[in-house]
Amino acid sequence: xxxxxxxxxxxxxxxxxxxxxxxxxxxxxxxxxxxxxxxxxxxxxxxxxxxxxxxxxxxxxxxxxxxxxxxx
Amino acid sequence: xxxxxxxxxxxxxxxxxxxxxxxxxxxxxxxxxxxxxxxxxxxxxxxxxxxxxxxxxxxxxxxxxxxxxxxxxxxxxxxxxxxxxxxxxxxxxxxxxxxxxxxxxxxxxxxxxxxxxxxxxxxxxxxxxxxxxxxxxxxxxxxxxxxxxxxxxxxxxxxxxxxxxxxxxxxxxxxxxxxxxxxxxxxxxxxxxxxxxxxxxxxxxxxxxxxxxxxxxxxxxxxxxxxxxxxxxxxxxxxxxxxxxxxxxxxxxxxxxxxxxxxxxxxxxxxxxxxxxxxxxxxxxxxxxxxxxxxxxxxxxxxxxxxxxxxxxxxxxxxxxxxxxxxxxxxxxxxxxxxxxxxxxxxxxxxxxxxxxxxxxxxxxxxxxxxxxxxxxxxxxxxxxxxxxxxxxxx
Ligand SMILES: Cc1cc2nc3c(=O)[nH]c(=O)nc-3n(C[C@H](O)[C@H](O)[C@H](O)COP(=O)(O)OP(=O)(O)OC[C@H]3O[C@@H](n4cnc5c(N)ncnc54)[C@H](O)[C@@H]3O)c2cc1C
Ligand code: SF4
Ligand code: SF4
Numbered sequence: 001x002x003x004x005x006x007x008x009x010x011x012x013x014x015x016x017x018x019x020x021x022x023x024x025x026x027x028x029x030x031x032x033x034x035x036x037x038x039x040x041x042x043x044x045x046x047x048x049x050x051x052x053x054x055x056x057x058x059x060x061x062x063x064x065x066x067x068x069x070x071x072x
Numbered sequence: 073x074x075x076x077x078x079x080x081x082x083x084x085x086x087x088x089x090x091x092x093x094x095x096x097x098x099x100x101x102x103x104x105x106x107x108x109x110x111x112x113x114x115x116x117x118x119x120x121x122x123x124x125x126x127x128x129x130x131x132x133x134x135x136x137x138x139x140x141x142x143x144x145x146x147x148x149x150x151x152x153x154x155x156x157x158x159x160x161x162x163x164x165x166x167x168x169x170x171x172x173x174x175x176x177x178x179x180x181x182x183x184x185x186x187x188x189x190x191x192x193x194x195x196x197x198x199x200x201x202x203x204x205x206x207x208x209x210x211x212x213x214x215x216x217x218x219x220x221x222x223x224x225x226x227x228x229x230x231x232x233x234x235x236x237x238x239x240x241x242x243x244x245x246x247x248x249x250x251x252x253x254x255x256x257x258x259x260x261x262x263x264x265x266x267x268x269x270x271x272x273x274x275x276x277x278x279x280x281x282x283x284x285x286x287x288x289x290x291x292x293x294x295x296x297x298x299x300x301x302x303x304x305x306x307x308x309x310x311x312x313x314x315x316x317x318x319x320x321x322x323x324x325x326x327x328x329x330x331x332x333x334x335x336x337x338x339x340x341x342x343x344x345x346x347x348x349x350x351x352x353x354x355x356x357x358x359x360x361x362x363x364x365x366x367x368x369x370x371x372x373x374x375x376x377x378x379x380x381x382x383x384x385x386x387x388x389x390x391x392x393x394x395x396x397x398x399x400x401x402x403x404x405x406x407x408x409x410x411x412x413x414x415x416x417x418x419x420x421x422x423x424x425x426x427x428x429x430x431x432x433x434x435x436x437x438x439x440x441x442x443x444x445x446x447x448x449x450x451x452x453x454x455x456x457x458x459x460x461x462x463x464x465x466x467x
Contacts, residue, residue: 028334062332064306
């Protein structure tokens, strides 16, 4: 949970998590992301601020390496 | 102002290497950058191609990168009906299974021989623009940021297709136009050593299971499932594992390599050139929407792109107008077929297992002697005209 700066309410913030153990570096998530918000250099997968948490990459990833979770 | 290079190619797959080779041959100063440490690895391909596709792109067959010659294909329906196509006529149409680890390196080696420079472990991270014109790329080379200026940037970054999108050409796909894939290279199989096998229906919703022979008792055993049919993370692998377990010819096998990947099964991009930028291969979404094959199309597009870039270097003009002949050339060769197969894909998606069983069963009575989507569609037209009437004129 995080505190909204404007009204002090608690809001759930979603974050993207990539499992380095499961990722196969195939780029399927990168090419499928409608916001072009993922970058994969050879081994490291990064999400940028354009991600709108649509969840498509989580579904697409053949290895089940991606998760969307509430930020603790 | 003199640029660092005439042409900077992003991505050293078959499409990038062909572009680099042909542009360099015509005298362009070419740099090809590849984010990985090894060209051709990790694999993301089932490695099937036909000789004609290579020939059209002017790539002579070199046995060093051929794994297996194929004598035919088997199309298997959900209920187990088999439509067999035997490649009676040898020669051009014959299919083969490559060693892409070696093939991709051979294509890049040809680019190097033609004079192209190659940098590994170098990722493009953005394009540099001047107004509406792409004038270079920002890259990270072994962790060091750098800027490379170029007359023209080539987006050959494969399925990722990020370079085009950074530049402002929207190559994003809808979920129904993406196939998610998983594949094992397996040994100790009991499948036919010279037949490519395709299993369709609900075993692989919206896609298919394939077995492409890789010599002796080994094969690429993989699956593609349409992304819009996936519900849970990692489901595509579960579909494949379930199928392998069910087929005794496969369940006796063991994996040697596991790979994954995304494939576009969409119509091609509307725009493949803009000022200072050209899109080749998977980045231009020119994979065949029925087969998922993109090697031959990528090579052909790369050849055209390289040749046109050679002319542009001579004329010192990389404007959209000057690059346009490339767009015309690849569309002449591929566009009708890509649209036809996309429409066929859209139609076949709607068919139930029962209908697929019927179609395959009746196809088995039609004589098809060459393995191609076109020939299969002709056979379907003969027996089930209602299935192809929406795109009949393209068959
Ligand atoms: C599972 C699977 C099975 C397939 N089976 C077949 C088949 O049997 N037959 C067939 O014809 N086709 C098949 N395909 C499709 C085929 O693999 C592609 O069409 C083909 O590789 C396209 O070539 P390309 O050069 O456009 O892209 P790629 O071969 O994907 O090459 C793109 C290159 O760009 C690099 N790159 C990406 N982003 C960057 C960046 N930012 N900076 C630097 N480098 C970058 C990548 O590392 C990669 O090396 C399959 C695809 C998959 C996923
Ligand atoms: S789709 Fe999955 S396996 Fe492939 S690069 Fe993305 S996170 Fe890794
Ligand atoms: S959740 Fe959606 S927007 Fe965010 S990275 Fe994944 S596909 Fe892209």
